[in-house]
Amino acid sequence: MIVRDSNGTQLNEGDSVTLIKDLKVKGTSVTLKRGTLIKSIRLTDNEDEVECRAEKVKDLVLRTEFLKKA
Secondary structure: OOEEOOOOOEEOOOOOEEEOOOEEOOOOOOEEOOOOEEOOOEEOOOOOEEEEOOOOOOOEEEEHHHEEEO
16 A cells, blocks of 8 residues: 555655645544644555644544645
8 A cells, every 4th residue: 555645646655745725623623734744644544644643643543635744
């Protein structure tokens, strides 16, 4: 399974990514701003999603369409 970011670049386990859009996190009042760097992503069984940790949110699942490789 090959996981790709919004630009078509292949993502691997442990890569760092940057958000390309402001995202509101469901269940919290936190908004992740565009340009936020997220380190050490983990790949999931779904090629459209990755698991990660952001500054204020633990165990976050993000869609790859909102990410670009850093």
